[in-house]
Amino acid sequence: MHARVLRYLDEVVRRGSIRRAAEHLHVAPTAINRQILELEAELGAPLFDRIQKRLHLTPLGEMVLAHVRQTLREHEALQARVAEIKGARRGMVTIATTSGLAGALMPSLVHDFRQHQPGIVVRVADLPVDGIVAAVEQGDADLGLGYDLPEVAAFRVVASRDWSIGAVVAPGHPLAAQPSAMLAECAGYPLILPAPSLSIRALVDDAFARQSIDIMPVVESTSVVLIQRLVATGAGVALLNPLDVMEERARGAVVFVPLRDAGLQRQALRLVARGRGPLTPSAALMADAVAAALAGLFR
Numbered sequence: 257m258h259a260r261v262l263r264y265l266d267e268v269v270r271r272g273s274i275r276r277a278a279e280h281l282h283v284a285p286t287a288i289n290r291q292i293l294e295l296e297a298e299l300g301a302p303l304f305d306r307i308q309k310r311l312h313l314t315p316l317g318e319m320v321l322a323h324v325r326q327t328l329r330e331h332e333a334l335q336a337r338v339a340e341i342k343g344a345r346r347g348m349v350t351i352a353t354t355s356g357l358a359g360a361l362m363p364s365l366v367h368d369f370r371q372h373q374p375g376i377v378v379r380v381a382d383l384p385v386d387g388i389v390a391a392v393e394q395g396d397a398d399l400g401l402g403y404d405l406p407e408v409a410a411f412r413v414v415a416s417r418d419w420s421i422g423a424v425v426a427p428g429h430p431l432a433a434q435p436s437a438m439l440a441e442c443a444g445y446p447l448i449l450p451a452p453s454l455s456i457r458a459l460v461d462d463a464f465a466r467q468s469i470d471i472m473p474v475v476e477s478t479s480v481v482l483i484q485r486l487v488a489t490g491a492g493v494a495l496l497n498p499l500d501v502m503e504e505r506a507r508g509a510v511v512f513v514p515l516r517d518a519g520l521q522r523q524a525l526r527l528v529a530r531g532r533g534p535l536t537p538s539a540a541l542m543a544d545a546v547a548a549a550l551a552g553l554f555r
Contacts, residue, residue: 261291262324265303268292269321272310295320346375347538351546352388352397353380356480357525360502361401361549369545376538385455392530398539400528401546404455412531415547418522419497421459423513424483426490432511439463439517446474446492448483459521460495466519484510497523499553525550 267277268288278285296302303317313321353362358380366378381387381397385405391397393410405411423442425431431441443464449471450457464471474492477483480500487494488509496512504510527546529535535543 259291261295262328264288264291265295265321265324266328268304268311269313274311347536348377348379349399349536349538349542350379350381350391350397351399351401351542352383352391353401354385354388354403355382355478356500357401357403358382359481360500363503365545365549368549369542372545373538373541376541378542384453392528395530398529398536399543399546401525403523403525405526405528408528410531411528413526414529414535414543415527415550416525417550417553418524419499420514420522421456421463421495421497421520422515424487424494424496424501424510425513426488427508427511429490429493429511431493431513434513436514436516439467439515439520440469442493442495442515443469443471447471448475448477448486448492448494449473450480450483450496451476451478453478456496456523459523463517463520467517499525502553 263281264277264283264287267281268274271277271280274285274288274292278288281288292303299316299320301316302314303320304311305314306312351362362380366380369376369378381391383391385402388397388400388402389406389408392400393408399414400411423431423437429445431437431445449460452458452461475483475486480496483494483496484501484504486492488504495515498505498512501510501512505512527543527550529539529543534540
């Protein structure tokens with residue numbers, strides 16, 4: 257950021273000669289001499305008196321040297337501040353996601369992210385799928401995370417993982433002791449299902465329809481939290497993916513039982529960003545954190 261002449265001048269004074277300064281700085285003596293001569297020409301007066309092959313600062317030189325050293329100190333302080341900011345990774349990132357993911361995946365992910373990046377403010381927007389798409393398209397969110405997000409030409413997929421749907425039951429439920437279950441078995445119990453407006457419901461309905469199984473849920477809801485809590489009370493069987501009930505499984509509140517029906521579609525979870533332009537450093541760090549979390553979950 258500063259002309260080389262500043263360091264050259266400082267080093268010449270410290271070493272007492274151009275030759276010694278050049279040796280210390282690993283540059284040619286002629287380069288240092290030329291820079292000093294140019295500065296003297298610009299100021300219109302000499303900075304040094306050359307006495308018996310040694311350089312002695314003139315009164316003007318003393319004044320210039322004070323300015324040079326103050327400038328170099330300020331520059332070093334700036335460099336230290338820049339290094340501090342880089343180390344802290346300061347900034348802000350906004351991620352738009354669904355209410356289910358905001359309650360299931362994001363708490364632990366945001367906590368871990370903040371432990372590693374305390375200088376970054378994380379904003380999580382709880383939105384429906386069309387709201388996620390709009391937020392990313394319009395630049396209100398850096399990243400969008402959701403299931404079965406529509407194909408949008410302006411988006412690029414940053415990370416993804418597909419999840420299998422399974423039966424979610426209370427620990428004492430008959431299905432809880434089984435290593436896997438069939439849809440037909442689940443239909444024999446009261447079903448607590450995601451509302452038709454949620455993407456997972458279309459996969460569930462399609463799976464039952466292909467097996468010609470008629471179902472009549474006892475509860476439908478857009479709230480995954482409500483479904484989780486009803487299941488935990490023993491009110492019935494829910495059909496969700498393992499990520500939806502990650503926290504409840506960890507606490508032992510519910511049991512996830514994989515389905516072994518052939519051809520059961522998987523739910524696609526995608527992290528997207530705008531296709532044009534790079535991510536901000538903060539958003540790139542969050543994208544890496546989400547990708548790592550998705551890759552590591554239930555490995």
